[in-house]
Amino acid sequence: MTDSVGSSVGRVTDAAAGPSSVSPIAAVPRSGWHVATVVAARKETPNAARLELDVDGWPGNAAGQHLDIRLTAPDGYTATRSYSIASSGPGARVTLAIDKLPDGEVSPFLVDEVREGDMLEVHGPLGAFFVWRPAAERLAVDGVRPVQLIAGGSGVVPLFAIASAHAAADDPTRFRLLYSVRTPDDIYFADELRALASASAPFQVDYVYTRRTPEGWPTAPGRIMRDTLEAAVIPAAEHPLVYVCGSTGFVERIADWMVEFGHDPRSIRTERYGGS
Numbered sequence: 001m002t003d004s005v006g007s008s009v010g011r012v013t014d015a016a017a018g019p020s021s022v023s024p025i026a027a028v029p030r031s032g033w034h035v036a037t038v039v040a041a042r043k044e045t046p047n048a049a050r051l052e053l054d055v056d057g058w059p060g061n062a063a064g065q066h067l068d069i070r071l072t073a074p075d076g077y078t079a080t081r082s083y084s085i086a087s088s089g090p091g092a093r094v095t096l097a098i099d100k101l102p103d104g105e106v107s108p109f110l111v112d113e114v115r116e117g118d119m120l121e122v123h124g125p126l127g128a129f130f131v132w133r134p135a136a137e138r139l140a141v142d143g144v145r146p147v148q149l150i151a152g153g154s155g156v157v158p159l160f161a162i163a164s165a166h167a168a169a170d171d172p173t174r175f176r177l178l179y180s181v182r183t184p185d186d187i188y189f190a191d192e193l194r195a196l197a198s199a200s201a202p203f204q205v206d207y208v209y210t211r212r213t214p215e216g217w218p219t220a221p222g223r224i225m226r227d228t229l230e231a232a233v234i235p236a237a238e239h240p241l242v243y244v245c246g247s248t249g250f251v252e253r254i255a256d257w258m259v260e261f262g263h264d265p266r267s268i269r270t271e272r273y274g275g276s
């Protein structure tokens with residue numbers, strides 16, 4: 001995408017009216033796509049935004065699913081990217097949290113340019129495997145198994161949806177989240193995660209800081225290592241369901257180690273965001 005169109009991509013625009021206006025005509029979605037109105041756009045962290053969308057015709061979604069966003073420039077150029085949904089349940093309101101990749105085509109626009117009232121095209125909900133359902137809805141075989149969530153950076157988004165659904169259902173399943181994040185300022189859903197940890201559904205969060213720790217943190221910053229991982233996850237002997245989400249390199253490294261620790265590969269669900 002060139003700079004000349006980059007400034008207008010992302011609003012469902014009428015080319016004749018210019019990039020900053022939203023055209024209800026252009027907003028008619030193509031087949032299978034919905035029009036989403038941005039009802040709130042704010043900073044989630046210094047490098048990420050939280051977008052709340054009202055999606056016309058949205059059927060609701062399960063915790064862990066994602067959607068596709070398609071941006072269209074006035075010249076018809078389109079770019080489509082997937083984003084996990086941080087919310088779940090029935091209703092047309094959808095929450096996203098998006099990390100800005102400095103050299104990215106789409107994410108800088110979504111983080112820096114999208115404003116309340118803008119319209120976006122979205123497709124979904126997508127994904128059938130990387131989901132979690134409360135006890136009443138899930139397969140008997142998954143019934144009593146604890147759940148280990150492992151997030152790298154923005155990979156926490158679907159795991160936050162899963163943890164929130166667990167709390168909302170007051171589900172008795174034991175949950176643990178291991179969250180690898182650059183610095184304390186980069187934690188997504190920081191207040192909400194604190195609240196989840198004190199809700200009645202059993203939920204524990206463990207952080208690994210890769211670049212800067214909070215003051216007095218017992219360990220130096222650094223990437224999750226094999227022994228850190230082993231010490232911070234529910235052991236294989238307890239047969240947890242495991243959800244891992246983050247950049248491709250992060251997910252593959254973690255999943256390989258989990259298998260080495262004795263976790264059944266069929267119990268490990270992964271979502272790869274791309275990158276290395």
Ligand SMILES: Cc1cc2nc3c(=O)[nH]c(=O)nc-3n(C[C@H](O)[C@H](O)[C@H](O)COP(=O)(O)OP(=O)(O)OC[C@H]3O[C@@H](n4cnc5c(N)ncnc54)[C@H](O)[C@@H]3O)c2cc1C
Binds near residue numbers: 097105107157271276
């Ligand atoms: C199912 C799914 C769900 C996703 N959910 C989210 C989400 O909730 N929040 C979110 O911020 N992103 C999410 N992503 C990633 C998102 O789809 C885009 O890949 C990301 O926003 C980068 O797009 P871009 O156009 O800015 O970068 P691009 O122009 O596509 O890429 C720019 C450069 O960054 C590299 N790159 C691409 N993706 C990543 C990555 N994830 N990490 C590191 N480097 C990368 C590319 O190789 C390239 O060098 C998800 C991806 C998938 C497949």
